[in-house]
Amino acid sequence: MRVLLLDLDSTRPDHLGCYGYHRNTSPNIDRIAEEAVRFNQYYTSDAPCFPSRTALTTGKFGIHNGVVGHGGTAADLRHEGEGRQFKSQLDTESFASIFRSAGLKTALISPFGERHSAWPFYAGYHEMYNTGKGGMESAEEVTPVVEDWLERNGAQDDWMLYVNFWDPHTPYRAPESFGNPFADDPLPAWITDEVFEQHRKKVGPHSAMEINMYNNETLPEYPRYPGELENKDDLRRMMDGYDCGVRHMDEHVGRVFKKLEDLGVMDDVVIIITADHGENMGELGIYGEHGTADQGTCRIPMIIRWPGKTTGSIDDGLHYHIDLLPTLAEMFGTQPSPNWDGQSYATVISEDKDAGRDYLVVSQCAHVCQRSVRFDDWLYIRTYHDGYHLFAKEMLFNIKEDPHEQHNVAQERKDICMKAVYLLNEWHDDMMNSMDVDVDPLWTVMKEGGPYHAKGHLKKYAERLVETGRTEAVEELKRRHPQEQL
Incomplete structure (x- = not known):
């Protein structure tokens, strides 16, 4: 078995074509979605990136694993205490350990461990490749590492490759040479002149007048990212900058798929496409940030193409991203950890049968x-x-x-x-x-x-x-x- 997981940082589902977006931001992702189960109501349990990926790594809510913030005591995993064995629980309970238990070679291409000193993120991987810029990478710097790994390993059997792309994350970094394929596309209709003026009056980090968190400063190396939204032209620059990041990333995702096709294995690969969190683009009056426990920040895409299983299906059940761990364990025929907080939805993939939760926190x-x-x-x-x-x-x-x-x-x-x-x-x-x-x-x-x-x-x-x-x-x-x- 071969598994490719694409972790697309800050990607909100409703800015992807397969989720109904009016702009053509994601043709390569959309192509996979046609052959997959697409989950409509999928949420990270803990936001933003550090708590989200820690929850996925451990299979536990932040309230259980201890990581809920970006600093202080609540930015470290809880110690297991005197009961800790020769190896920690992550040896057999981490996200990557699921694939190892199924006999797969595991590899990770991401700078995330270094970005937040989130070293447990590496748990369970045989190979780790740090793309070197702590999350400031453009896809041009990530894709060659992925292609090289696939060239050396892709034709073999029994591997799982986790890849982290960053282009939709602020500051939006699609190169100027990429142009703007959305220059003539309309802006979201819900941001009317009246709504925009209300947003202009709002206070708080990443509000319309402080896109750069607490001020309106800009960085010349990131021309797609404004410091302030003074008018609708600035709003367009903001929206187009984000969408160009998504589209630029999608083209590189297409390059990864092309490599799999060239190796003759594309039709056999389980492909999982998801994100750590979304990105507020006007929700709660916030732009270009993922700093709240709301729909814009916490709803994420989840697309699973599993050859031989359900295809072209849409699931409307409520799920957490940590539900992926017991789901994969069930799909692989291994035992889920009793310490995980997730709930399997394997029946959605294998039988197109609902397995959603009653509510999420x-x-x-x-x-x-x-x-x-x-x-x-x-x-x-x-x-x-x-x-x-x-x-x-x-x-x-x-x-x-x-x-x-x-x-x-x-x-x-x-x-x-x-x-x-x-x-x-x-x-x-x-x-x-x-x-x-x-x-x-x-x-x-x-x-x-x-x-x-x-x-x-x-x-x-x-x-x-x-x-x-x-x-x-x-x-x-x-x-x-x-x-x-x-």
Whole structure:
């Protein structure tokens, strides 16, 4: 058996053609989707990249493995303690160990371990190739490494290759020579002039006036990435920059597929296409970031083409990305770990039979501290630290009617909020009851001063708000964050 997993950083599903996007961003991915199961309601359990990939590596929610943020105590895996054996649990329970148990050679092409000192990410791989720029790679630097590995190993049997592409991640890096195939395509219709002006008034990192997190500075080496959205031309530059990143990456994905075809093995390879998280492009008034526990950040693509199994199918069940571990174990006929938090959906792949969950709880503690509940048509977001965005404590969105989260109906639908809080409490009880410790790492982040990307920046940001005529927000930020001196 041969398995290729493509981890496409910051790729949101609704900017792919196979998920209904109006721009032709992903012809090569779309071609695989026609032969695959495409999952519509697939979410990372923990965002952004470090918590997401740690959850996938360990098969556990961040609340269990301990990694929920980008710094502080909650950016390290929990120690196994005195019960730790000669080898850690990751020896047999990591994501890559599933393939090793099935007799496959495992290889990883990614700089991610170095990017966040996320060394457990390497667990279970026979070979690891660091593409060297900590996530600032363009596909031109990744694809040759992939092609070389396939040239040497692709025709052999029994391998799994995990490949990390970064082009949709900020700052958008498709080379100028790539041009702009979307210059004449319309912008998303939901961002009307009125909506855009509302976004211009918003405060918080990566809002329309601070694309560069806390200011509007730009980098000349990344001309596709604006520092501020002053008008619709800037908005086009932002959207086109992201979509060019997706399309540029897709062309390199096509090169990988071409190599498999040249080797004569393409029809036999299991292909898994997914991402660590999405990218807010206006959701909650945020652009070019993945810093919330919402639909824009946490919904991810999942496309699985398994030769001889279900083809051309769409699954609408609710799934976490960590559900992939027990799913693969079942598909390979091996035993899932009792320590994993995932739930297998192998029947979707093998029988086109639903295996979705009743609800999901997704978390974010790197830019804000939030937990959200996704159920029925609803997304309920509970905010513990607003990351300077002035979010309401409770937000509720009808994702079916309002997929871009523009209308918070929490006040009007208290009944739905009450159900969501009940589900959140049920999940939290289950998580705490299944832990050897009594510490929720979300609260560790809170007690250590707040999320990494929103700690110690308020004084400087308040100066920026005053300079740009948004003085009224400063007093409210001071009230919400009294620990930060202005």
